[in-house]
Amino acid sequence: MIWPRLNTGSALDSGGVDETRRRIPWSHRLHLDFPLLVGLLLLAAFGLMVLYSASGGSADMMERQLVRLLLAFGLMIAIAQLPPHWLKIITTTLFTAGIIMLVLVALFGVSSKGAQRWLDLGLFRFQPSEMMKLVIPMMVALYLADKQLPPQPSRLLIATAMIVIPVLLIAKQPDLGTSLLIASSGFFVLFLAGLPWRVMGVLGALAAAALPALWAVMKPYQKQRVLTFLDPEQDPLGSGYHIIQSKIAIGSGGLFGKGWMEGTQSQLSFLPERHTDFIFAVLAEEFGFMGVLLLFALYLFLIWRALSIAMQAQETYTRLLAGALAMTFFIFFFVNVGMVSGILPVVGLPLPLVSYGGTAMVTTLIGFGVLMSIHTHRKLLDT
Numbered sequence: 001m002i003w004p005r006l007n008t009g010s011a012l013d014s015g016g017v018d019e020t021r022r023r024i025p026w027s028h029r030l031h032l033d034f035p036l037l038v039g040l041l042l043l044a045a046f047g048l049m050v051l052y053s054a055s056g057g058s059a060d061m062m063e064r065q066l067v068r069l070l071l072a073f074g075l076m077i078a079i080a081q082l083p084p085h086w087l088k089i090i091t092t093t094l095f096t097a098g099i100i101m102l103v104l105v106a107l108f109g110v111s112s113k114g115a116q117r118w119l120d121l122g123l124f125r126f127q128p129s130e131m132m133k134l135v136i137p138m139m140v141a142l143y144l145a146d147k148q149l150p151p152q153p154s155r156l157l158i159a160t161a162m163i164v165i166p167v168l169l170i171a172k173q174p175d176l177g178t179s180l181l182i183a184s185s186g187f188f189v190l191f192l193a194g195l196p197w198r199v200m201g202v203l204g205a206l207a208a209a210a211l212p213a214l215w216a217v218m219k220p221y222q223k224q225r226v227l228t229f230l231d232p233e234q235d236p237l238g239s240g241y242h243i244i245q246s247k248i249a250i251g252s253g254g255l256f257g258k259g260w261m262e263g264t265q266s267q268l269s270f271l272p273e274r275h276t277d278f279i280f281a282v283l284a285e286e287f288g289f290m291g292v293l294l295l296f297a298l299y300l301f302l303i304w305r306a307l308s309i310a311m312q313a314q315e316t317y318t319r320l321l322a323g324a325l326a327m328t329f330f331i332f333f334f335v336n337v338g339m340v341s342g343i344l345p346v347v348g349l350p351l352p353l354v355s356y357g358g359t360a361m362v363t364t365l366i367g368f369g370v371l372m373s374i375h376t377h378r379k380l381l382d383t
Contacts, residue, residue, distance in 0.1 A: 033376060049260070072366075105118070264285075328367075
């Protein structure tokens with residue numbers, strides 16, 4: 001939709017201002033994209049229903065999840081009010097602060113389950129790597145926006161360094177899964193900026209050549225995840241237990257599922273991490289193939305809407321950022337479903353807006369707030 005330019009003359013002379021205000025949808029005056037908002041609310045509601053079953057009907061868990069959802073949606077609405085040029089102003093500060101916090105995590109971070117990923121801020125713990133999921137594409141898009149596209153080799157090297165430095169700091173925590181996903185979010189900006197196919201081919205070849213070196217520096221548990229992915233049956237009661245039980249749950253759901261709160265794998269506690277990383281298996285068992293199709297339809301609608309916003313964006317910065325956010329959201333969804341289904345290694349990534357948790361949910365909805373800001377702050381053009 002292209003709106004008419006505001007008249008510079010009197011509204012009484014031509015009715016320009018009043019007519020323009022009548023043509024602008026109320027949702028855009030509130031800086032909210034109504035289709036995107038409805039899709040997010042439907043997905044969150046569906047997720048709450050699945051989570052209630054996965055948690056065994058835990059009222060406390062549902063209350064905590066509702067509070068987090070309200071907070072996340074509130075932050076999304078607040079971010080949507082910021083014009084994109086304000087996002088450009090704060091991007092460099094956020095990127096610098098993110099790098100500093102990642103260094104502080106490496107030096108003084110809080111450890112849990114063998115990983116050092118959090119900063120203790122007194123009232124709560126903060127995981128800087130979650131913030132970088134948004135900041136990396138924002139920074140790379142900002143750097144390339146006012147440059148010649150496709151980027152010249154020197155610009156490409158600098159943009160790549162902006163991605164690689166935080167990715168290495170996150171991988172050292174260790175958090176290989178998150179580091180690879182953040183690397184993909186930055187790569188999407190380069191791809192949308194017109195990265196030549198020959199360069200992508202060279203990067204792919206270099207990545208393949210680096211696999212032996214990557215294997216050598218991986219932690220034992222990370223190597224075990226890869227080996228389990230290749231053959232879960234080698235340790236069915238140990239490292240392969242999660243994925244075996246997950247595939248049993250998914251396969252037993254059939255066409256219409258066993259019914260809400262009637263899944264045997266989840267309700268009888270055969271399925272580990274059923275309210276977080278493996279909640280998709282609970283959904284597939286209880287709602288079957290039709291429930292999975294509904295979930296996929298909601299995700300694909302959100303991705304389609306986000307890509308539409310990217311296509312309608314009027315500046316290079318907003319186009320690159322919106323496109324990267326849309327494709328990153330798809331990757332998060334695809335990787336979780338892939339690992340739970342056994343077609344990808346387990347990397348500990350939640351299902352967006354469905355799994356129990358707070359930090360990832362807040363990050364996801366802030367990203368959608370950025371998309372709404374980009375779409376609803378478009379300039380008014382002549383017809």
